[in-house]
Amino acid sequence: MTTPAEPTLSQASPGRRALAPPSWTQSARLRRRVLGLCAFIFLAAGAVIILLPFGWLVSTSLKRPAEVFVSPPQWIPPDPQWSNYREVIQTWPFLRYGLNTVYVTLMVMLGSLLSCSLAGYSFARLRWRGRNVIFFLSIMTMMIPAQVTMIPLFSLFVALGWVDTLLPLYVPAFFGSAFFIFLFRQFFMSIPRSLEDAARIDGCGYLGIYWHVVVPLSVPSFITVAIFTFIGTWNDFMGPLIYISSESKRTLALALSFYQNYFYGGIHLHTLMAASLMVLLPCIIVFFIFQRHLIQGMILSGIKG
Amino acid sequence: MGRAERRELLAGYLFAMPWLIGIVLFTAGPVIFSFIISFTDWDLLNPPHWIGWANYATLVHEDPLFWKSIRVSAIYTLFSVPLGMAFALAVALALNMNLPGQSVMRTIYYLPSILSGVAVALLWQWIFNAEFGLINVLLRKIGLPAPGWLTSEQWALPALIIMSLWGIGGTMIIYLAGLQGIPPHLYEAARIDGANLLQMFRNITLPMLSPVLFFTLIMGIIGSFQVFTQAYVMTNGGPAHATLFFVLYLYRNAFEWLKMGYASALAWLLFIIILLLTLINFYMSRYWVHYDDAG
Numbered sequence: 028m029t030t031p032a033e034p035t036l037s038q039a040s041p042g043r044r045a046l047a048p049p050s051w052t053q054s055a056r057l058r059r060r061v062l063g064l065c066a067f068i069f070l071a072a073g074a075v076i077i078l079l080p081f082g083w084l085v086s087t088s089l090k091r092p093a094e095v096f097v098s099p100p101q102w103i104p105p106d107p108q109w110s111n112y113r114e115v116i117q118t119w120p121f122l123r124y125g126l127n128t129v130y131v132t133l134m135v136m137l138g139s140l141l142s143c144s145l146a147g148y149s150f151a152r153l154r155w156r157g158r159n160v161i162f163f164l165s166i167m168t169m170m171i172p173a174q175v176t177m178i179p180l181f182s183l184f185v186a187l188g189w190v191d192t193l194l195p196l197y198v199p200a201f202f203g204s205a206f207f208i209f210l211f212r213q214f215f216m217s218i219p220r221s222l223e224d225a226a227r228i229d230g231c232g233y234l235g236i237y238w239h240v241v242v243p244l245s246v247p248s249f250i251t252v253a254i255f256t257f258i259g260t261w262n263d264f265m266g267p268l269i270y271i272s273s274e275s276k277r278t279l280a281l282a283l284s285f286y287q288n289y290f291y292g293g294i295h296l297h298t299l300m301a302a303s304l305m306v307l308l309p310c311i312i313v314f315f316i317f318q319r320h321l322i323q324g325m326i327l328s329g330i331k332g
Numbered sequence: 333m334g335r336a337e338r339r340e341l342l343a344g345y346l347f348a349m350p351w352l353i354g355i356v357l358f359t360a361g362p363v364i365f366s367f368i369i370s371f372t373d374w375d376l377l378n379p380p381h382w383i384g385w386a387n388y389a390t391l392v393h394e395d396p397l398f399w400k401s402i403r404v405s406a407i408y409t410l411f412s413v414p415l416g417m418a419f420a421l422a423v424a425l426a427l428n429m430n431l432p433g434q435s436v437m438r439t440i441y442y443l444p445s446i447l448s449g450v451a452v453a454l455l456w457q458w459i460f461n462a463e464f465g466l467i468n469v470l471l472r473k474i475g476l477p478a479p480g481w482l483t484s485e486q487w488a489l490p491a492l493i494i495m496s497l498w499g500i501g502g503t504m505i506i507y508l509a510g511l512q513g514i515p516p517h518l519y520e521a522a523r524i525d526g527a528n529l530l531q532m533f534r535n536i537t538l539p540m541l542s543p544v545l546f547f548t549l550i551m552g553i554i555g556s557f558q559v560f561t562q563a564y565v566m567t568n569g570g571p572a573h574a575t576l577f578f579v580l581y582l583y584r585n586a587f588e589w590l591k592m593g594y595a596s597a598l599a600w601l602l603f604i605i606i607l608l609l610t611l612i613n614f615y616m617s618r619y620w621v622h623y624d625d626a627g
Binding site for chain 2 (some may be wrong): 080143161171172174178232234304
């Protein structure tokens with residue numbers, strides 16, 4: 028392991044020897060460079076492995092049906108079939124499913140941002156009886172697996188006549204979720220109280236302070252929660268699977284699972300991969316635009332949790 | 333109570349009101365309801381009728397599929413969580429060394445972790461295709477045996493474990509932040525004392541990182557006991573129930589067989605399993621998790 032790096036270093040060392048620190052530093056530096064090289068090779072190899080599935084996805088989505096099942100596979104199709112994407116959009120109500128998904132996702136984002144930020148502000152700043160007990164209970168609800176509430180909620184939505192509508196997928200978001208309330212509370216607690224006091228002297232009520240002081244100062248936290256809810260809702264499968272039965276109300280994730288059932292005889296893998304890529308694309312774009320906010324959110328949840 | 337205090341109290345309740353309603357309507361109520369339902373026989377169409385502990389007794393004594401699903405989820409957790417943590421830690425350590433291209437690498441490792449659901453499951457189903465899938469193509473190229481993966485009773489679960497390692501990026505980001513929070517002077521002091529890298533890792537890095545490791549362990553266990561989409565889409569629990577994850581079995585009982593009472597009993601067992609595992613981990617954490625005074 029050490030041999031390949033040694034020659035370059037021993038060539039470089041004679042000139043420096045006059046000023047060189049004691050020899051243990053030299054060997055430590057050598058060892059660190061070797062370690063750095065190993066780490067770099069490890070990272071690069073891992074990165075290639077991580078990227079391979081993406082390459083496979085794109086490659087398959089651009090192939091002709093006959094080119095998909097060829098061994099050994101061709102990574103770069105000789106004649107990329109961009110028309111596969113058009114075929115998906117034309118033969119499959121892709122836009123219908125897309126609109127359903129966008130609608131549900133936007134509503135969940137709106138509902139979560141409103142309810143969680145207001146509750147987060149209340150827990151962070153306002154004093155009211157029972158606040159700490161309820162906050163503790165709220166944190167505890169994060170421990171409850173969604174499967175426990177799934178069946179009662181289903182029967183509730185049956186009773187309300189909401190099954191096979193999009194309502195069960197987004198209405199609960201307007202009633203908050205513990206994790207995002209917790210995130211907002213953490214953000215809001217770092218806002219200096221003096222700013223709120225200044226707004227109060229200017230005649231702001233609590234809603235005014237929330238709107239004119241808290242919201243403008245916590246745009247990053249709103250973005251973080253928006254992105255988390257976007258990714259979670261966009262990819263959600265179990266919710267639509269349980270509640271949606273009409274074809275016209277399917278979300279992309281649900282529709283994709285049906286697409287698979289119909290066509291996974293093999294022959295349609297090229298369009299299946301094209302459809303999958305199109306479903307993933309919004310998340311990938313959002314990831315690249317808001318990577319920093321996602322990382323901030325992860326760190327906050329990981330360290331403070 | 334003064335007027336200002338009363339106004340603050342009122343505003344506090346009002347702001348939290350959606351959530352307070354939400355807790356009752358969408359969490360506390362359903363949790364209690366689910367507990368009651370778990371003692372009944374209910375198909376959603378006819379009124380539930382009380383059967384006492386029968387659901388739980390059947391689960392434990394007469395339902396081999398229940399035990400199979402527990403075993404599947406437990407084996408998956410036992411491998412995917414520690415392996416994921418180990419890889420995430422290795423990547424985070426390497427990314428923390430100020431190597432060239434580290435921000436690009438971080439992005440690459442992080443990206444898959446935000447992708448999930450049906451599209452990812454379909455992609456991996458194709459990757460694991462026994463005949464033409466990416467993995468077997470590569471395995472054959474280097475002369476290794478190419479198993480049937482998702483169609484093999486023996487290899488289907490390992491395939492899903494391998495797939496889970498693709499999404500370690502979120503854990504890796506948390507570790508990276510943890511590593512960057514370790515004060516450099518600790519390492520300097522250790523270096524002056526003549527500690528080698530392995531000693532520094534064992535005596536500084538691991539203890540300083542242990543709260544974060546503990547957090548991701550708990551979250552990892554909770555998450556892996558709730559695996560559903562992959563199993564539903566990629567293998568549908570098969571072959572021969574080899575990937576019958578706990579939540580998939582719960583889903584089938586509830587929404588395919590309309591055994592709501594039985595499924596509620598399963599849900600409560602899941603809750604209890606998660607609670608127990610968390611408590612055990614909290615208890616064990618005394619022996620290995622180090623909380624810094626400053627943190």
